[in-house]
Amino acid sequence: MKASWHTQTLLWAATTTALVARDPEPYHYQPCTGDYCYDVSSLEPRFFPELESERLRISYGPFTTPPSHENNGHFKTYFRTNPPCYDCYLTAIKATLQYPNGTTANTNTSLWLHHVAIMNLVQSSTTCPDGAEIVFASGNERTEAKISLDGTVSAGYYINPHDLLFLLPELMNTAHITQEAVIAVDYEFVTLSDLSVEAGMKKVTPVWLDVDGTCSPDAGAVTVPKGVGERFSLEMEPDWRSDISGDIVYVVGHVHDGGTGVEVRRNGKVVCDGRAKYGETEGYISDEGHSGGYGYGDDGRVDRRQRRALGKGKSRGKKKGKGKGTVPDYDDGDEELSTPPRQGLHISSISTCTLPGRIEKGDEWTVEANYDFTKHAPMVHGGGLAPVMGISLMYVVEDGQ
Structure with a gap:
């Protein structure tokens, strides 16, 4: 984006x-x-x-x-x-x-x-x-x-x-x-x-899914909805109705720092669950984070302005006409995190899926990005939370190839 x-x-x-x-x-x-x-x-x-x-x-x-x-x-x-x-x-x-x-x-x-x-x-x-x-x-x-x-x-x-x-x-x-x-x-x-x-x-056909809407002219980066809490999910809506059929060969996804993974669903069922890992090699471990920090101080406190924007865990947010924000039923309680995320650890890999099944005409497809800022520090821009992403790209061998 x-x-x-x-x-x-x-x-x-x-x-x-x-x-x-x-x-x-x-x-x-x-x-x-x-x-x-x-x-x-x-x-x-x-x-x-x-x-x-x-x-x-x-x-x-x-x-x-x-x-x-x-x-x-x-x-x-x-x-x-x-x-x-x-x-x-x-x-x-x-x-x-x-x-x-x-x-x-x-x-x-x-x-x-x-x-x-x-x-x-x-x-x-x-x-x-x-x-x-x-x-x-x-x-x-x-x-x-x-x-x-x-x-x-x-x-x-x-x-x-x-x-x-x-x-x-x-x-x-x-x-x-x-x-x-x-x-x-x-x-x-x-x-x-x-x-x-x-x-x-055989030829593959790329299939793009995006929490900000498949055909949005601003697709890609999504502003974190207000009031969603520190753990939230963003889901593409409406779903994409498939007009192709074939075998899915490979699925890869992407989220920003703070994300735990990205799920691809077919007719409501998870087809691919891409899990994010952090700091697996030295290239993904930095001393200063991004632009002086990720919104968390050394004592584990969330920046107050960001905290007010995130809200409590039972809140619900919705991005107008595009990505849908939801959060689990939990109460994050105090402003201090019991286990603050370690600074300077960045996404180093996201698991992929191979041969997860078929795609059929009429299938309803969506993608959901999951974020948990209590586990992984989010990215900030100019002192505020940076936009987040949730995308997936599937490669399909269509029938008849």
């Missing part, structure tokens, strides 16, 4: 789709184009070597992030670029953040890959036909989209001869100095050939 990395440009993309066809000239193809193309390198492919697979690392940037006291250290942009290949199946995608010298940037060095989304401007979204198709999305947890399940399923996201990618990076700098960063995206792919046809490679 005021619009987030999801669809700051849904309407923009819809109006420009007709203008983005690439030059059909097959020679001198460059897998990265534009002002933000930093570097392209070949890596050893991990999957489908028998299909002459390839793996490219395309780096975008450098991006200059302002110091934390300017715009809360945020940098956002968007740009068009070529995909890594044409007539090919993307079998895995992963994004990381680096400094221009190639070393890793993370919360322990005061730089966050707050969000990055990759959209296909030429293809329409399944859940929002007026918007471009979201191929990949990630937060600072940097989850890999294992579309082929590490090469165990002959499937991938197909890139047509005239497709064009649109990247939306959002970075965050918690240092008091300007920093530069590069987003490195690893694309693993299999080219359409007699080999891949014989192997039965």
